[in-house]
Amino acid sequence: MESTMTRRSLEEMAAQRDRAGSLWLVQAFSGLFLVIILGLHMIAHHFVVEGGLRDYQQVLDYVANPLVFGVEVLFVILATVHALLGVRAIALDTRPSVGAIRVINWALAVVGAVTIAYGLWLAVSLQRLAG
Amino acid sequence: MADVQPTTDPVRPKRPLNAWFNPRGRSINTIAFALNRLTAIGLTVYLFLHLAILSLLLRGEESWNSFIAIARTPWFLMLDVVLLFGVVYHMFNGIRVALVGMGVANYRQKTLFYVLVGIALVLFAVGAVLIFTK
Numbered sequence: 338m339e340s341t342m343t344r345r346s347l348e349e350m351a352a353q354r355d356r357a358g359s360l361w362l363v364q365a366f367s368g369l370f371l372v373i374i375l376g377l378h379m380i381a382h383h384f385v386v387e388g389g390l391r392d393y394q395q396v397l398d399y400v401a402n403p404l405v406f407g408v409e410v411l412f413v414i415l416a417t418v419h420a421l422l423g424v425r426a427i428a429l430d431t432r433p434s435v436g437a438i439r440v441i442n443w444a445l446a447v448v449g450a451v452t453i454a455y456g457l458w459l460a461v462s463l464q465r466l467a468g
Numbered sequence: 469m470a471d472v473q474p475t476t477d478p479v480r481p482k483r484p485l486n487a488w489f490n491p492r493g494r495s496i497n498t499i500a501f502a503l504n505r506l507t508a509i510g511l512t513v514y515l516f517l518h519l520a521i522l523s524l525l526l527r528g529e530e531s532w533n534s535f536i537a538i539a540r541t542p543w544f545l546m547l548d549v550v551l552l553f554g555v556v557y558h559m560f561n562g563i564r565v566a567l568v569g570m571g572v573a574n575y576r577q578k579t580l581f582y583v584l585v586g587i588a589l590v591l592f593a594v595g596a597v598l599i600f601t602k
């Protein structure tokens with residue numbers, strides 16, 4: 338055992354396990370919040386409006402409401418975090434090397450940051466359009 | 469370090485991704501897990517697609533309203549129904565996964581699965597009807 342697993346590698350594995358546990362909790366809680374927010378999002382956008390979807394003016398009127406704006410921003414953040422943690426879990430299931438895991442983590446962090454930044458910019462732009 | 473895999477688990481299949489698509493001899497829990505991941509991939513792709521489509525709003529009224537006209541066609545509504553299935557299944561199976569992962573109802577996983585996915589299917593049926601009739 339000592340010949341293949343050094344004390345350091347065991348500590349690294351323990352740290353990875355702790356980190357995986359924390360990320361699992363983040364994914365679980367973001368998922369539970371998403372159940373509420375996504376439920377509201379789908380009802381508000383697809384089941385309340387006559388015709389199923391909001392037209393241009395209806396969308397602008399909708400996002401002009403500060404409460405809706407806040408909920409939509411929260412939705413973008415939670416959905417992105419939850420989705421990319423899920424992608425990471427699937428990627429780790431393919432048994433990547435330690436180096437590949439590092440690349441996956443960085444790539445997902447960049448994709449996540451860009452997605453959230455774009456979502457926030459879009460939400461702010463739409464609210465400005467709504468006047 | 470060569471023989472130490474970061475995701476090493478002696479009970480995990482050697483080709484876990486292939487195992488998702490092989491339902492032979494699998495328990496309902498494994499099939500639920502595979503379906504949860506397949507819907508997760510679909511929903512992740514949809515998240516990015518959704519943001520791209522919302523960008524049409526910035527191009528003005530005509531651009532958005534012409535997309536809405538396409539989105540109200542029966543073929544497009546069928547895609548909405550597929551999306552709705554992915555959402556409700558992932559949502560309710562996800563509740564089960566989170567509860568079991570936190571140590572709640574560990575010994576009643578199957579019952580929890582049937583109850584929650586049952587609720588999901590009822591909501592899916594109601595939602596699918598609403599998509600075509602609203």
